[in-house]
Amino acid sequence: MSLKKQFGTNQDKEKEGVWVEVGIEEVNEKPIRFKIARLTQRNKEYQKTVTKHGRKYQNVNNIPADVALAISQKAFVDCILLNWENVLEYRTEQLSSGFPSPNGEMLMPYNKANATFLMKDLPDLYLLLSNLAASPETFMDEDEEVDLKPDIGTLEEPEKN
Secondary structure: OOHHHHHOOOHHHHHHOEEEEEEEEOOOOEEEEEEEOOOOOOOHHHHHHHHHHHOOOOOHHHOOHHHHHHHHHHHHHHHHEEEEEOOEOOOHHHHHHOEEOOOOOEEOOOOHHHHHHHHHHOHHHHHHHHHHHHOHHHHOOHHHOOOOOOOOOOOOOOOOO
8 A cells, every 4th residue: 555545635624624423422422523624744833823822932841831731722713723512511501501402402512712721621521622732643534544552463363283
């Protein structure tokens, strides 16, 4: 298989984003989806945002871990996370200001404030989405997707004589 087919991505998808499904909402049994752009060195807006917020630190080794995480999350929300669907509001104080879905649940509207809250409140969701955004497989054309896991074959019982 050619390197282009194995590692080439769709640069339009990288910029415009792709929808990824992360689960099914148990309340309405619909998919929870996030639209993400590519987290890569080619994403100049992401790089500018990280540089801007990390500027006061002369050396990347001087950035405390919690500050580095906050900078990464800010850049992710500003440049990588583009939208979402079927994210239900779960903050009690916000339930009255959400958007009712057709089934009456309160949907959390996508905006930068809600996205920042969600990424901080659910760090494993942030980790999952950032890993998907960094993965080339997420942005390959469907007919070019490649399984990069090694083929170890099947384990079969040896024949008994």
